[in-house]
Amino acid sequence: MSSPDPKTENSDSQSRINEAPPSEELGDSPTLLPQDPVESGSPNEEEELDPPRDPEEEEEEGECGFCLFMKGGGCKESFTAWEVCVEEAEKNKEDIVTKCMEVTSTLKKCMDEHSDYYQPILAAERAAEEQVKKELEGDKEKEKEKEISEEEAAAMKQARG
Incomplete structure (x- = not known):
C-alpha cells in the first residue's frame, strides 16, 4: 500500500472547500438574517434571564392577565375568595350577585384601600x-x-x- 500523497490530498481538500454544499448547488443560499428565536427553537434572552418560578406561580401561569394583576396586589386573598364564590355559583347555577355579595363587597373595600395598585x-x-x-x-x-x-x-x- 502506498501512502497518500500529501500534495494530492491537500489539493483535493482545497477543491472541496471551493465546492458549494449540495443545498447551495440547487440555488438555496443560506440566509444571513438573524433568526427569530421562536422559529429557531432557541430560547430568547428574556427566558434565559428569568429566575426559576415557584410552584404557586406555575399554577397561575394559565390564568388570564386580569386574574394575575388582581392577585399581584394587596387583595390576592379577597380576589381568590371572590373567584371561588363565582365558580361555585356558576357550577350550582346560582345567582352570582346574590351569592357573592359579601365577598364582592370585601374585595371592593380592599381594592379601595390599595387604590394605588388597583x-x-x-x-x-x-x-x-x-x-x-x-x-x-x-x-x-x-x-x-x-x-x-x-x-x-x-x-x-x-x-x-
Missing part, C-alpha cells in the same frame, strides 16, 4: 358605571318623550272627536 381597575369600573348611568338616563328621557307623545296624540284625538 387604580386602573377602579377607573375602568367608574367609567363603566357612568356609561350605564348615562344609558339609563337616556332610556328614561326616551320613555318620557314617548309618554308625552302618547298624551299629545290622545289629547289631539279627544279635541277632534
Whole structure:
C-alpha cells in the first residue's frame, strides 16, 4: 500500500472547500438574517434571564392577565375568595350577585384601600358605571318623550272627536 500523497490530498481538500454544499448547488443560499428565536427553537434572552418560578406561580401561569394583576396586589386573598364564590355559583347555577355579595363587597373595600395598585381597575369600573348611568338616563328621557307623545296624540284625538 502506498501512502497518500500529501500534495494530492491537500489539493483535493482545497477543491472541496471551493465546492458549494449540495443545498447551495440547487440555488438555496443560506440566509444571513438573524433568526427569530421562536422559529429557531432557541430560547430568547428574556427566558434565559428569568429566575426559576415557584410552584404557586406555575399554577397561575394559565390564568388570564386580569386574574394575575388582581392577585399581584394587596387583595390576592379577597380576589381568590371572590373567584371561588363565582365558580361555585356558576357550577350550582346560582345567582352570582346574590351569592357573592359579601365577598364582592370585601374585595371592593380592599381594592379601595390599595387604590394605588388597583387604580386602573377602579377607573375602568367608574367609567363603566357612568356609561350605564348615562344609558339609563337616556332610556328614561326616551320613555318620557314617548309618554308625552302618547298624551299629545290622545289629547289631539279627544279635541277632534
